[in-house]
Amino acid sequence: MKTNLSGLKTITILYFILSAEIAWAQRYPGPLSPQESMKKLKVAEGFKIDLYASEPHVFDPVSLEFDEQGNVFVIEMPDYPYEVEPGKGHGRIRLLKDTDGDGQIDQSLIYAENVTEATSMLPWQGGLIVTAAPHILYLKDTDGDGKSDVREVLFSGFFQNNSEAQITSLKLGVDNWIYANNRGQSGKVVFSKTPDAKPVEARGADFRFRLDRGVFELETGPGQFGQTINDWGHRFFTENSIHLQQAVIPWRYTQRHPYMPSTKFSVTITDHGEMMFQEIPPAYWRAERSARRNRVFREANLNRFEWAEDHFTGASGGTIYNGDALPKEFYGNIFTSDVSGSLIHRDLLNPSETSPVLVAKRAESETKKEFIYSTDTWFRPVTFSVGPDGYLYILDYYRQHIETPVSIPDDLKAEMDFMAGSDMGRIYRLSPENSTYKAVKVDLKNASSQELVNYLSHKNGWFQSNAQRLLIERQDKSLVPALNSLFLNSPEGRTRLRALYTLEGLDALTESIVKQSLLDSEPGVRENGIILAERFPKIMKMLIPMIEDSSKRVALQAALSLGQFNGKKVVSALSEVIKKYGHNEWFRSAVTSSIPGSSAEILNSLIQDKAFFHKEESWKLTFIQDLSNIIAARNDAEQFSAYLKILSSDELSNANVQQAALKGLKVGLNKNESTKELASQLNHGSIDEVKAGFQLLSKN
Numbered sequence: 001m002k003t004n005l006s007g008l009k010t011i012t013i014l015y016f017i018l019s020a021e022i023a024w025a026q027r028y029p030g031p032l033s034p035q036e037s038m039k040k041l042k043v044a045e046g047f048k049i050d051l052y053a054s055e056p057h058v059f060d061p062v063s064l065e066f067d068e069q070g071n072v073f074v075i076e077m078p079d080y081p082y083e084v085e086p087g088k089g090h091g092r093i094r095l096l097k098d099t100d101g102d103g104q105i106d107q108s109l110i111y112a113e114n115v116t117e118a119t120s121m122l123p124w125q126g127g128l129i130v131t132a133a134p135h136i137l138y139l140k141d142t143d144g145d146g147k148s149d150v151r152e153v154l155f156s157g158f159f160q161n162n163s164e165a166q167i168t169s170l171k172l173g174v175d176n177w178i179y180a181n182n183r184g185q186s187g188k189v190v191f192s193k194t195p196d197a198k199p200v201e202a203r204g205a206d207f208r209f210r211l212d213r214g215v216f217e218l219e220t221g222p223g224q225f226g227q228t229i230n231d232w233g234h235r236f237f238t239e240n241s242i243h244l245q246q247a248v249i250p251w252r253y254t255q256r257h258p259y260m261p262s263t264k265f266s267v268t269i270t271d272h273g274e275m276m277f278q279e280i281p282p283a284y285w286r287a288e289r290s291a292r293r294n295r296v297f298r299e300a301n302l303n304r305f306e307w308a309e310d311h312f313t314g315a316s317g318g319t320i321y322n323g324d325a326l327p328k329e330f331y332g333n334i335f336t337s338d339v340s341g342s343l344i345h346r347d348l349l350n351p352s353e354t355s356p357v358l359v360a361k362r363a364e365s366e367t368k369k370e371f372i373y374s375t376d377t378w379f380r381p382v383t384f385s386v387g388p389d390g391y392l393y394i395l396d397y398y399r400q401h402i403e404t405p406v407s408i409p410d411d412l413k414a415e416m417d418f419m420a421g422s423d424m425g426r427i428y429r430l431s432p433e434n435s436t437y438k439a440v441k442v443d444l445k446n447a448s449s450q451e452l453v454n455y456l457s458h459k460n461g462w463f464q465s466n467a468q469r470l471l472i473e474r475q476d477k478s479l480v481p482a483l484n485s486l487f488l489n490s491p492e493g494r495t496r497l498r499a500l501y502t503l504e505g506l507d508a509l510t511e512s513i514v515k516q517s518l519l520d521s522e523p524g525v526r527e528n529g530i531i532l533a534e535r536f537p538k539i540m541k542m543l544i545p546m547i548e549d550s551s552k553r554v555a556l557q558a559a560l561s562l563g564q565f566n567g568k569k570v571v572s573a574l575s576e577v578i579k580k581y582g583h584n585e586w587f588r589s590a591v592t593s594s595i596p597g598s599s600a601e602i603l604n605s606l607i608q609d610k611a612f613f614h615k616e617e618s619w620k621l622t623f624i625q626d627l628s629n630i631i632a633a634r635n636d637a638e639q640f641s642a643y644l645k646i647l648s649s650d651e652l653s654n655a656n657v658q659q660a661a662l663k664g665l666k667v668g669l670n671k672n673e674s675t676k677e678l679a680s681q682l683n684h685g686s687i688d689e690v691k692a693g694f695q696l697l698s699k700n
Contacts, residue, residue: 184222317383325390493522563594632668
């Protein structure tokens with residue numbers, strides 16, 4: 001019997017090819033149609049998901065905004081994860097149309113092309129502000145054809161070498177500033193309106209600016225892809241493996257002097273860590289990469305472990321819901337996605353009884369599952385938007401892979417197609433299960449200025465924010481009496497705050513109105529009133545009793561703002577802050593970030609209370625160490641001498657206090673070349689050695 005070896009060989013080859021294709025398909029499943037993918041979506045009880053837009057009307061969506069006329073713009077980012085040269089990318093901004101009002105997009109136009117690395121946008125003066133590293137651009141359609149014909153560079157110089165760490169997440173705050181995440185990346189930032197000004201180094205910070213005032217500055221961060229701001233101006237942001245952080249102390253306070261021991265002024269606020277309930281298995285490449293890394297960690301005896309699933313690794317798009325279409329209890333909730341886990345997480349923000357920082361908690365109904373999750377591994381929710389209809393919109397990037405290739409081993413990425421899905425994209429709308437969609441007609445552009453004032457009281461935050469923006473763009477000073485009346489008479493705290501900052505945007509703030517804000521029943525209004533009071537030195541004395549405010553956040557702001565002033569009353573007030581709240585690191589930083597709060601006088605004020613240092617507590621030693629660090633680093637001979645004299649007093653003779661002071665002094669002295677030698681002469685030892693060290697420093 002003859003065997004057909006050639007045929008057998010062919011069959012064998014085909015078998016192995018087919019087996020490889022099956023294995024590959026099992027590793028990386030293929031895409032689903034929008035309708036089939038929706039069947040894989042599981043949403044919390046009482047809600048439903050509707051398809052709002054999909055290919056061919058939208059591809060690779062990363063930002064969605066509704067302008068003052070209800071026009072819908074979406075940024076598409078098809079080039080990810082590969083870098084392209086500016087002007088040569090395929091990034092686009094589309095204008096979406098729902099021509100029949102059924103709540104689903106049926107037409108789209110290209111508003112702008114070749115918008116390389118565009119990631120976020122905001123409406124402004126009839127156009128769009130767009131983050132597109134290394135720039136922040138301004139685009140506008142002036143002839144009404146649906147395409148931008150104005151393209152202006154507002155800011156330039158931002159980091160641009162990694163699309164996951166670039167300038168992004170534009171948000172307009174209630175304070176009239178526009179905020180952006182910069183991931184702390186280095187960059188020499190310049191503003192086109194002030195070309196002769198010195199570039200600002202952005203390293204270690206986020207960014208904020210005001211086009212109505214032509215100013216910009218750095219801001220506390222660093223945030224990644226996802227930023228949101230609540231009704232009272234508190235900023236929150238996401239980072240790949242940290243799904244929710246709060247910026248606690250703004251940059252402008254932490255930079256009042258350059259000697260702060262810490263540079264970290266944001267904090268993770270979740271009470272449930274970074275665990276998530278993932279319903280899909282980890283991607284093959286991720287599981288394999290993590291297994292390899294963990295093996296290396298074990299072999300090197302390192303106390304490290306990399307999670308491949310059930311922990312946030314692709315957190316993105318944190319957004320506070322401030323609409324009026326979902327149940328009232330959802331107002332103020334933060335929604336955060338994880339693109340690698342194909343899910344959407346929900347946090348409830350709660351005030352802390354002991355700290356000015358909020359606490360993020362899971363809802364009771366979501367202690368063992370996420371608010372939304374999918375078993376379609378291509379579901380990649382990247383961010384959200386709240387529309388004028390009050391619903392929450394979910395942007396699904398819809399890709400097979402969502403990772404930069406540079407972080408994946410070569411053998412694993414050889415079988416991965418990073419562009420699979422670049423011809424797809426979906427946007428969903430979240431609404432109550434029993435609701436029927438009704439189109440909302442919006443035309444704030446043609447609303448009268450008085451109508452815009454009325455919109456400041458709207459239940460949907462979209463109307464409030466856009467009405468405030470338009471009023472500031474128009475600069476109609478005739479509205480000042482109406483805004484004053486709204487501030488004084490509105491029963492809603494967030495409306496009163498909108499009125500207050502609209503007055504600020506019209507340069508119409510008065511000492512009288514700010515005084516009234518300090519007496520407001522709403523903590524958020526009082527807090528912002530304190531910020532505005534910094535402009536009126538005559539009412540500084542009203543801030544002093546506010547360090548006793550029942551709201552910890554208000555008390556913190558009082559401490560921060562008092563530090564903007566000088567004098568014995570300020571020093572005395574800040575010493576009271578230390579005595580009352582010194583156990584909390586944020587209050588200590590609020591005090592020591594100021595000039596009067598980081599002086600010899602603050603320590604002298606504290607020792608007037610004979611009992612303060614008699615009760616030894618660890619936080620007091622930390623405070624002494626930090627204060628000593630700052631004063632030594634400042635290297636002011638007069639202050640340094642006065643400080644050493646106070647440290648030598650009987651009230652501070654405790655050995656632990658002296659050791660803490662000495663430790664701080666050594667760190668501070670090492671920061672200056674001229675004092676490093678003195679630092680080397682100080683040793684941790686007996687109390688006699690510590691005093692001898694002080695005497696040595698005094699002589700020098």
